[in-house]
Amino acid sequence: MAAGWDVGRVYTARITSQEDSEESDFILGGNDGDLENISLAAVEQRFYEFIREFVIDDNFVYRDQLRANLIVQRYFLEVELEHIQTADEVLANLLRQRPAEFLPIVEGAAKRMALQIVPNLSSHSDLDAVPDIQVMILSNSNVVPIRDLTASKISKLVRVAGIIINASALSAKATHIQIMCRSCRHVKVLPVHSGFSGVQLPRKCDSEPLPGVTKDCPIDPYTIVHDRSKFVDQQSLKLQETSDMIPVGELPRPILLSVDRHLANKVVPGARITVTGIYATFQSKQNRSQGGAVAIRNSYIRVVGIHVDRDRNGREGRSFSAEEEEKYIAMSRRPDLYELFAKSIAPSIFGSSDIKKAICCLLFGGTRNVLPDGLRLRGDINVLLLGDPGTAKSQLLKFVEQIAPIAIYTSGKGSSAAGLTASVVRDPGTREFYLEGGAMVLADGGVVCIDEFDKMREEDRVAIHEAMEQQTISIAKAGITTILNSRTSVLAAANPVFGRYDDMKAPGENIDFQTTILSRFDLIFIVRDEHNHDRDLAIARHVIGVHQNKPILAHEAVGDIDIQTMRGYIRYCRTKCAPRLGEAAATKLRDHYVMIRKEVKDLERETKKRATIPITVRQLEAVIRLSEALAKLRLSPIATDGDIDEALRLFKYSTIDAIKAGNLDGLSRAEVMSQVQQAEDAIRKRVPIGTRTTERVLKDYLISQLNMTDSTVGKALDILIRRGTLQYERRRMVLTRVAY
Secondary structure: OHHHHHHOOOOOOOOOOOOOOOHHHHHHOOOOOOOOOOOOHHHHHHHHHHHHEEEEEEHHHHHHHHHHHHHHHOEEEEEEEEHHHHHHHHHHHHHHHHHHHHHHHHHHHHHHHHHHHHHOOOOOOOOOOOOOOEEEEEOOOOOOOOOOOOHHHHOEEEEEEEEEEEEOOOOOEEEEEEEOOOOOEEEEEEEEOOOOOOOOOOOOOOOOOOOOOOOOOOOOEEEEEEEEEEEEEEEEEEEEHHHHOOOOOOOOOOOEEEEEEHHHOOOOOOEEEEEEEEEEEEHHHHHHOOOOOOOOOOEEEEEEEEEEEOOOOOOOOOOOOHHHHHHHHHHOOOOOHHHHHHHHHOOOOOOOOHHHHHHHHHHHHOOOOOOOOOEEEEEOOEEEEEEEOOOOOOHHHHHHHHHHOOEEEHHHHHOHHHOOEEEEEEEEOOOEEEEEHHHHOOOHHHHHHHHHHOOOOOOHOOOOOOHHHEEEEEEEEEEEEEEEEOOEEEEEEEEEOOOOOOOOOOHHHOOOHHHHHHOOEEEEEOOOOOOHHHHHHHHHHHHHHHHHHOOHHHHHHOOOOOOHHHHHHHHHHHOOOOOOOOOOHHHHHHHHHHHHHHHHHHHHHHHOOOOOOOOOHHHHHHHHHHHHHHHHHHHOOOOOHHHHHHHHHHHHHHHHHHHHHOOOOOHHHHHHHHHHHHHHHHHHHHOOOOOOOOOOOHHHHHHHOOOHHHHHHHHHHHHHHHHOOOEEEEEOOOOEEOOO
16 A cells, blocks of 8 residues: 555445355445445446346346457447346436446446456456446436536436537547656556546655655656556537427527547437436636636536437438338338328428429439449439429428438528538637538438528529539638538529519529529429419318318328338338339430430520520439439339339429420410510500500400400500509409509
């Protein structure tokens, strides 16, 4: 004992005789229920027996797990807190109330067990020859919201959930430091306490002087010998609240996580996780250097267990049970699965069947290819919904956020280029720059839903060009040069330039987007709010029925496939299936692509204007991706002719119709505008300034006497009313000419 009590070792003493029972050897000054008086040796023995004796279905769970991990040199043990609660309630309560104190003791017990169960370690009688075993504690207890972590939970075991927004590089943390006296060269080893508190060096040298030698060591004589110290990996993570945990009007709150050893490098930014850890505090360097109050400390969580939420995150390799695989394979064999899946997407929204089918293809995605020269071809599908207000575009985006395994919803008005891609942030503690991923980085492997896409600034919209096609984000800021992955699909919703789509104007005048961004969308839908009596009546009945929760419409508002099954099936198909294009389908697609290019060229020649939405090789790849997604829906390895036909039908219904928008009744836009101008002139002649007539009489005259169509007359009247030439009177039945 010459070294004194600073060695940092756990000391125990026996207070019973050798003949006493074994049970009394573990308790110092109290019974099992007295948590304050239980000894450290008793805790170690209790956990040792738990590992050795805990059985489920005749299997020694933790003894077998530890043996399997040690054989492959993975020195950790994952323990369910509920299992400890079942076997030893006192031990479970100790770990909940005083985890920082008893977790090292528990790891010592795991180290003892490792010495017993692995033969090649049993030759070492000294525990120091056995590698340290990290005990990871997992729990199924209630999740505590980050904003509810108050001072009463400090030093307790807590369970929080959120999304990782930043992960630092690995750093080395000392577990034991070797110190040496500068004067007498005396050496000793000190343990380092977990967390950010560090270690306190002795003020005086406590070595024994040699006989006949005068000891003359100064104050603070010790220096750290880093080469002889022991280190483990450590990493800092930043966990942020998920969107469903944030109250309305509040900002999301982050909290700092500290992980070490085998928990380091386990998650990446964008991962949704649930962590079990010790809620602790530390004094930041900034507070200390600025002379802040000693008692004011920052909080963090020292993580002792991580559970990746694979239900909303597809990055971790999900293993499917036999029951799930059987269920999903049976689903894939249904002949009506495509129609059924499309109807189950936002079933409370009436109609829009082709848009829902396109979203179905977007959720499954095509096959990502890597060419022999290293080029990568994306498999994710991008869809743009451009149309009138009130057509449920935002509701579709919100529903996709629910069923996609990974999804982030954002609004274009409140999104910047840095928020969508990545930002460079200075760490207030170290003053170093680090990257913080934006929406498209956090949604890697999923879907980004961008609402109000037309309200974004042009420079912010340009920032996602690379992310949409090459699926990478190149960063060169503040000395940081790197490339981030953004393998994500984009589902965007936008309004036309004038708020509503104007058929009398060219698509280029309605769509205020550059050709560079439009060519990156595989499908572009023009969503119009058309005035049709039968359709309006059906929509009104559907909406009122949904609001009234009528049992007749219950199946329409719920969907044939529930959300959990849809999410699981999407993840299963994306994990297990990577379809390819068949030979016959490839030949058919090649001929159709040449024909589509010819049609667009003829249209440009007739209108004497370049098409706003170009048909390029990207659109050919878009049809290939759509056909692969349709094959993936059925878990088919080959995309067939039927998949090509459906992909071409969706492509023509969306993008090709958007190019031809304005060609009404089989006429070109120029011919339609000429007829509308003739109708305007006829109305001016028929109704002089200051006179009035009924709308019905005026329409009958123009249609019967001048052989004009009802749509042409209606457009002419609409234009004159908007210009102020005509005005409605007497409950919109009489038209009065008020100006030229």
